[in-house]
Amino acid sequence: MATPKSAVYAASKHAVLGFSNALRMELAPIGIHLTTVNLGPVNTNFFDNADPSGKYRQSVRRYMLDPHKVAQKNCKKPL
Known part of the structure; x- marks a missing residue:
């Protein structure tokens, strides 16, 4: 989108x-x-640079994915 x-x-x-x-x-x-x-928004420092005001992160916070959980889904062995 x-x-x-x-x-x-x-x-x-x-x-x-x-x-x-x-x-x-x-x-x-x-x-x-x-x-x-x-993926939807992943809670990384990408948003610190993309929107320094923090407004976007705040508006999508409830949808943000945890980066560790995303990485875990893509690995055969636990991280």
């Missing part, structure tokens, strides 16, 4: 989704499946 102050970020996300959707269709005939994962 595009939001104010995120034009380049939103454009890159849309590009990845467009590429992934096209690749999914191209690979389907040979039995290869493709999945994209789009």
Whole structure:
């Protein structure tokens, strides 16, 4: 989803989704499946730089994912 102050970020996300959707269709005939994962906001220092006022972080705080839990989901061994 595009939001104010995120034009380049939103454009890159849309590009990845467009590429992934096209690749999914191209690979389907040979039995290869493709999945994209789009996380919501993750509580990292990204937001300190992206919005120093802290207003965005405050508005999405209840949706923010814990970075350690996200990393844990992607690892076969516990961190």
